[in-house]
Amino acid sequence: xxxxxxxxxxxxxxxxxxxxxxxxxxxxxxxxxxxxxxxxxxxxxxxxxxxxxxxxxxxxxxxxxxxxxxxxxxxxxxxxxxxxxxxxxxxxxxxxxxxxxxxxxxxxxxxxxxxxxxxxxxxxxxxxxxxxxxxxxxxxxxxxxxxxxxxxxxxxxxxxxxxxxxxxxxxxxxxxxxxxxxxxxxxxxxxxxxxxxxxxxxxxxxxxxxxxxxxxxxxxxxxxxxxxxxxxxxxxxxxxxxxxxxxxxxxxxxxxxxxxxxxxxxxxxxxxxxxxxxxxxxxxxxxxxxxxxxxxxxxxxxxxxxxxxxxxxxxxxxxxxxxxxxxxxxxxxxxxxxxxxxxxxxxxxxxxxxxxxxxxxxxxxxxxxxxxxxxxxxxxxxxxxxxxxxxxxxxxxxxxxxxxxxxxxxxxxxxxxxxxxxxxxxxxxxxxxxxxxxxxxxxxxxxxxxxxxxxxxxxxxxxxxxxxxxxxxxxxxxxxxxx
Amino acid sequence: xxxxxxxxxxxxxxxxxxxxxxxxxxxxxxxxxxxxxxxxxxxxxxxxxxxxxxxxxxxxxxxxxxxxxxxxxxxxxxxxxxxxxxxxxxxxxxxxxxxxxxxxxxxxxxxxxxxxxxxxxxxx
Numbered sequence: 001x002x003x004x005x006x007x008x009x010x011x012x013x014x015x016x017x018x019x020x021x022x023x024x025x026x027x028x029x030x031x032x033x034x035x036x037x038x039x040x041x042x043x044x045x046x047x048x049x050x051x052x053x054x055x056x057x058x059x060x061x062x063x064x065x066x067x068x069x070x071x072x073x074x075x076x077x078x079x080x081x082x083x084x085x086x087x088x089x090x091x092x093x094x095x096x097x098x099x100x101x102x103x104x105x106x107x108x109x110x111x112x113x114x115x116x117x118x119x120x121x122x123x124x125x126x127x128x129x130x131x132x133x134x135x136x137x138x139x140x141x142x143x144x145x146x147x148x149x150x151x152x153x154x155x156x157x158x159x160x161x162x163x164x165x166x167x168x169x170x171x172x173x174x175x176x177x178x179x180x181x182x183x184x185x186x187x188x189x190x191x192x193x194x195x196x197x198x199x200x201x202x203x204x205x206x207x208x209x210x211x212x213x214x215x216x217x218x219x220x221x222x223x224x225x226x227x228x229x230x231x232x233x234x235x236x237x238x239x240x241x242x243x244x245x246x247x248x249x250x251x252x253x254x255x256x257x258x259x260x261x262x263x264x265x266x267x268x269x270x271x272x273x274x275x276x277x278x279x280x281x282x283x284x285x286x287x288x289x290x291x292x293x294x295x296x297x298x299x300x301x302x303x304x305x306x307x308x309x310x311x312x313x314x315x316x317x318x319x320x321x322x323x324x325x326x327x328x329x330x331x332x333x334x335x336x337x338x339x340x341x342x343x344x345x346x347x348x349x350x351x352x353x354x355x356x357x358x359x360x361x362x363x364x365x366x367x368x369x370x371x372x373x374x375x376x377x378x379x380x381x382x383x384x385x386x387x388x389x390x391x392x393x394x395x396x397x398x399x400x401x402x403x404x405x406x407x408x409x410x411x412x413x414x415x416x417x418x419x420x421x422x423x424x425x426x427x428x429x430x431x432x433x434x435x436x437x438x439x440x441x442x443x444x445x446x447x448x449x450x451x452x453x454x455x456x457x458x459x460x461x462x463x464x465x466x467x468x469x470x471x472x473x474x475x476x477x478x479x480x481x482x483x
Numbered sequence: 484x485x486x487x488x489x490x491x492x493x494x495x496x497x498x499x500x501x502x503x504x505x506x507x508x509x510x511x512x513x514x515x516x517x518x519x520x521x522x523x524x525x526x527x528x529x530x531x532x533x534x535x536x537x538x539x540x541x542x543x544x545x546x547x548x549x550x551x552x553x554x555x556x557x558x559x560x561x562x563x564x565x566x567x568x569x570x571x572x573x574x575x576x577x578x579x580x581x582x583x584x585x586x587x588x589x590x591x592x593x594x595x596x597x598x599x600x601x602x603x604x605x606x607x
Binding site: 354355356357363364366367368369371384419421422423424425426430460461462464465466467468469470471472473474475476477478479480481483 | 484486488496498500503505508509510511513515517525527529531533537538540542548549550551552553554555556557558559560561562563564565
């Protein structure tokens with residue numbers, strides 16, 4: 001069966017974003033016969049994505065607040081340029097219900113889900129409530145403050161140990177304590193309360209089941225405005241630093257061949273999407289315990305950074321589908337069985353950051369070359385002369401490799417990383433190379449605590465590499481000599 | 484030609500290009516070494532070959548690796564350390580010049596030398 005291209009009416013699609021995702025959306029627009037309109041700001045007159053756009057429009061201003069985070073200005077520019085639809089990419093205004101509403105009220109299509117779905121899923125409490133109502137499992141525990149230590153013990157006994165005593169107003173890992181038994185709850189309750197009061201001016205605590213060695217597993221969803229909702233299988237994104245993913249893979253090595261769990265988590269995601277009348281591309285994120293029980297975390301009502309690995313294993317173009325869904329076109333997907341998967345895909349986020357501290361390291365790209373194995377995909381915004389600034393996310397590219405099985409994908413990724421040359425910037429490439437050789441990762445045996453517990457960053461060699469410097473200097477000399 | 488690599492903590496690595504030999508219109512050979520404690524270390528011969536508009540390097544002319552095309556960068560990265568690059572001179576404020584070296588205040592061009600060999604000069 002083939003996906004039939006519906007009778008196409010060319011639309012003018014403005015991309016309210018920059019970098020690699022703007023390039024990606026522009027390419028999808030061109031494929032569909034639409035006119036991609038790219039934006040450039042005062043500090044990015046040579047933005048990489050413009051080369052893939054048919055029209056370039058100046059969005060005045062330099063700061064994000066003046067430009068990509070300014071709904072009124074984007075609307076004004078869209079109206080001036082007779083735009084039919086706006087694709088927000090990810091980040092910036094992609095999950096801003098007010099922006100989606102503003103566009104809709106002005107007769108411009110927001111390429112994303114309906115406003116109500118963004119609102120419901122954008123609020124953690126509301127989305128958890130909706131998930132519970134829809135029968136989607138959430139992490140067992142209390143929604144509100146627990147008044148006394150006795151009540152905390154009663155709840156802990158109910159949900160089972162270990163539990164987490166957590167500040168209601170907490171964040172960033174502060175005001176949290178794991179308790180393995182009743183005595184530990186008793187010992188820690190007051191101390192965590194005091195700590196929370198000092199840190200957040202609120203001593204209220206809640207009790208939650210502690211998921212030991214959790215895996216971050218998410219399901220790609222695609223729905224249209226005609227009531228069709230499909231899943232595109234799962235991705236595993238457990239390699240994270242500061243709660244931000246750096247390596248993602250599909251399918252999940254932790255789920256592995258357990259088709260029953262795979263089916264259950266994918267069906268659950270579809271159930272949740274249907275419950276919120278979802279009508280675009282989105283991702284339902286879960287946390288999975290060691291016994292493969294899973295709990296709803298949140299739903300991202302936009303395209304995800306890591307969507308390419310799903311595209312690689314399913315052969316479907318999610319951005320194309322997202323645009324089609326928003327414009328009310330036929331997706332051409334007759335049923336769920338139409339979407340199949342094959343092979344294994346891995347994505348490494350290439351970030352302008354120190355490979356050991358993993359802190360952002362902006363700078364100027366002085367050289368950029370690739371020498372990749374066959375079939376490597378590199379979605380990026382790099383070029384020689386690019387100034388990576390602290391204003392934007394430090395992801396400068398997404399390296400994606402697919403193999404018939406995971407081992408082949410890992411092998412290809414190692415070769416691809418060896419064939420990626422970015423000069424002038426500190427990047428996380430040395431760290432990624434270390435992870436791709438590390439035993440636990442290679443065996444697919446890792447949790448969200450991987451970076452903290454396995455600490456591959458500590459194995460990155462910082463020894464001065466004379467040979468590398470000689471080759472760079474030799475290359476420079478050769479060019480100076482006109483070779 | 485001497486190249487100074489100086490990191491943010493003023494640690495210095497000196498790389499000397501000691502020999503250049505052009506073999507062909509697309510093949511050139513360089514000898515490099517590092518100076519550490521006034522001793523020559525890490526001597527290496529690097530061949531550079533241009534193929535299909537791309538630059539490749541080798542140490543034995545059998546195994547070739549691609550390198551990015553770039554002009555002399557103002558800085559280079561070694562994993563997590565940034566080195567500022569100074570080709571042929573060392574800027575002042577970053578340590579004194581060694582014997583046989585010229586210390587300059589800033590990147591510049593020598594237009595005239597007014598002192599003669601053996602002449603005593605005083606700091607003004």
